[in-house]
Amino acid sequence: MKRTHTCGELNKKQVGKKVILMGWCDVRRDHGGLIFIDLRDRWGKTQIVFDPSVAQAAQGLAKEIRSEFVLEVEGKVRKRPQGMENKKLPTGEIEVVVQCLKILNRCPTPPFEISDQADVAEEVRLKYRFLDLRRPSMQNYLILRHKTAQAVRNYLSKQNFLEVETPVLTRSTPEGARDYLVPSRVQPGKFFALPQSPQLFKQLLMVSGFDKYFQIVKCFRDEDLRADRQPEFTQVDIEASFVSRDDILEMVEGLIQTVFKEVSVKNIKKSFDRLNYKDAMNWYGSDKPDRRVPWKIEDVSEIFKNSPFKIFSQAAEQGKVIKALKVTPAQDLARKDFESLESEVKGLGAKGLGWAKLTSEGWQSPIAKNFSDQDKEGLLKKLKLKANDAVLFVADEWAVACQVLGALRLSLGKKLKVFDEKTTDLCWVLDFPLFEWSAADNRYVSVHHPFTSPHLEDLSLMNGSDLSKVRSLGYDLVMNGYEIGGGSIRIHDRDLQQKVFETLKISAEEATRRFGFLLSALEYGAPPHGGIALGFDRLVMLLANCSSIRDVIAFPKTTSATCLMTEAPSEVDEAQLKELHIQIKS
RNA sequence: GGGGCUGUGGUGUAGCUGGCCUAACACAUCUGCCUGUCACGCAGAGGAUCGCGGGUUCGAAUCCCGUCGGCCCCGCCA
Numbered sequence A: 001m002k003r004t005h006t007c008g009e010l011n012k013k014q015v016g017k018k019v020i021l022m023g024w025c026d027v028r029r030d031h032g033g034l035i036f037i038d039l040r041d042r043w044g045k046t047q048i049v050f051d052p053s054v055a056q057a058a059q060g061l062a063k064e065i066r067s068e069f070v071l072e073v074e075g076k077v078r079k080r081p082q083g084m085e086n087k088k089l090p091t092g093e094i095e096v097v098v099q100c101l102k103i104l105n106r107c108p109t110p111p112f113e114i115s116d117q118a119d120v121a122e123e124v125r126l127k128y129r130f131l132d133l134r135r136p137s138m139q140n141y142l143i144l145r146h147k148t149a150q151a152v153r154n155y156l157s158k159q160n161f162l163e164v165e166t167p168v169l170t171r172s173t174p175e176g177a178r179d180y181l182v183p184s185r186v187q188p189g190k191f192f193a194l195p196q197s198p199q200l201f202k203q204l205l206m207v208s209g210f211d212k213y214f215q216i217v218k219c220f221r222d223e224d225l226r227a228d229r230q231p232e233f234t235q236v237d238i239e240a241s242f243v244s245r246d247d248i249l250e251m252v253e254g255l256i257q258t259v260f261k262e263v264s265v266k267n268i269k270k271s272f273d274r275l276n277y278k279d280a281m282n283w284y285g286s287d288k289p290d291r292r293v294p295w296k297i298e299d300v301s302e303i304f305k306n307s308p309f310k311i312f313s314q315a316a317e318q319g320k321v322i323k324a325l326k327v328t329p330a331q332d333l334a335r336k337d338f339e340s341l342e343s344e345v346k347g348l349g350a351k352g353l354g355w356a357k358l359t360s361e362g363w364q365s366p367i368a369k370n371f372s373d374q375d376k377e378g379l380l381k382k383l384k385l386k387a388n389d390a391v392l393f394v395a396d397e398w399a400v401a402c403q404v405l406g407a408l409r410l411s412l413g414k415k416l417k418v419f420d421e422k423t424t425d426l427c428w429v430l431d432f433p434l435f436e437w438s439a440a441d442n443r444y445v446s447v448h449h450p451f452t453s454p455h456l457e458d459l460s461l462m463n464g465s466d467l468s469k470v471r472s473l474g475y476d477l478v479m480n481g482y483e484i485g486g487g488s489i490r491i492h493d494r495d496l497q498q499k500v501f502e503t504l505k506i507s508a509e510e511a512t513r514r515f516g517f518l519l520s521a522l523e524y525g526a527p528p529h530g531g532i533a534l535g536f537d538r539l540v541m542l543l544a545n546c547s548s549i550r551d552v553i554a555f556p557k558t559t560s561a562t563c564l565m566t567e568a569p570s571e572v573d574e575a576q577l578k579e580l581h582i583q584i585k586s
Numbered sequence B: 001g002g003g004g005c006u007g008u009g010g011u012g013u014a015g016c017u018g019g020c021c022u023a024a025c026a027c028a029u030c031u032g033c034c035u036g037u038c039a040c041g042c043a044g045a046g047g048a049u050c051g052c053g054g055g056u057u058c059g060a061a062u063c064c065c066g067u068c069g070g071c072c073c074c075g076c077c078a
Helices: A056-062 A122-127 A136-158 A199-207 A245-263 A277-284 A310-317 A335-346 A373-383 A398-415 A456-463 A494-503 A508-523 A536-543 A574-579
Strands: A018-030 A035-041 A044-050 A070-079 A094-105 A181-183 A191-193 A212-220 A232-241 A273-276 A297-299 A321-327 A354-359 A362-364 A389-396 A426-430 A435-438 A443-446 A474-479 A482-489 A529-535
Touching (some): A018 A094, A035 A070, A044 A056, A199 A232, A232 A536, A245 A426, A245 A474, A245 A536, A277 A297, A310 A321, A310 A389, A321 A373, A321 A398, A335 A354, A335 A398, A474 A536, A494 A508, A529 A536
Parallel strands (some): A044 A094
Antiparallel strands (some): A035 A044, A426 A474
């Protein structure tokens, strides 16, 4: 027997036709005589009818059918009686009258109803993921994921990019995320690492002359999970030779537009806004700003420099900044809301949060009584305040003040629903610092990675005292407050690479030991090159309007990095450990 | 490593300021009836010792401590 049609394609054009359908029993409506069953497959649902006057035997067997039984039915397509059409179904104009039924497999009562309406705890869904994935919405997410991957492959292939696979078993290159390690059986005491990204391999491919490379590839990072972070995730990894930063940015803009055109109903702009890191931090308090929140952080240090309010004026004197965020409209925020914000802020590293609300009766605020008339006037003018606006103040080190107000900007913007969640915003963040000081390590560390090229205008600063001023040729692609991609123009000069290692306090021996193959490759005629890696799961998540990448990954891990279905990771046999020369200490 | 939320029949929830809880409701399940339903309907039935362990108390789903699982966030994620 062969299935002639799927459950999503029959309509009145096939009326009268004999068909064979296969699928799962979605719902059963047993009227005693007539039995209706919605047969479901990944293409849709079709109503099948068992009529004792048409096929007595089939109708008798149909009495046994329960939810999620796997069925094969042979029957005739017929138009539903007048007024009995189901407008909610694409196949709702017809039904299949069954002449012959085969129960291909039975099913115990499922742990939850296979339906998008059913509200089931994620814990249960993940344990029975194979059932969860039967739900139409989950099937659509994976279909969307496939289409997105296809669009990416087609676009890049048309642009003459070549897909090349790189090793999954590779060497550990600390610095960066924690590695997943794989013990070597043949080399006692030695380990492979799973790649955090194919970064070095793609650079080597450039040295090999594959001037346009891409790969849709799994990457592994043994770090704590988030809604948008899994220990194994997929990147669209891209690298090209003889390109400038703008070449990469434009190519990626084309890629993203193509993806949107093929899989989404949303429209996005032709080219994406570019902001530099400093502005992103100053205006949005984040290097991955969600610009859909229509508020910008303002610097009001100048206004409070001479204020009688000592907390602010002294902060300004000490070289700190006073940042202000106008929250509008804020009529729904009461004193207790501001007070709870204040405690929230302390968890983020700020010493305090000032607030003031402008009501029709004047200022409502625990601190505004300390402001001079000049201060108030300055604020009104700079922030263009009107009744029912509130202002949040943080006086702190620049980075802290920005980040804290950035966090509040986002959480209040969402809470007060001041923007349409369905809109899409894409932008580039450029000119990141190349290095940042790590107090923990007592040295400078790479903001991106040690192979990122310094901004060519800043090369002279590389010898200066304040290395945090050196900008990089790195770039991040940001969508709705998520970093969906990041990359850079790389260093292709061995001496410059050596210099960066020195700056990072990575000794020559250490560099040779860890990245010798790269340094060697850079000597053998490395072309100028650069690239990007897109977070494929995040991209699909945003295209699907989901809030967790788990929803667009077939078999994801929990926040404690386990799989509830397979119960991985698991203990292994003593014999396996022995072969791998591994002993567990408890 | 830290903070927050959460765990009650198969599923989702209510109860959680301790005693009327002999744990309620909806869906699902089972039985019977039903020839036009599509969240089918009607009548009935079964099913949870409240994640687990300990403590307080005359009495614990309810309070306390510990522990395990899930989710969100900070740190971490070059």
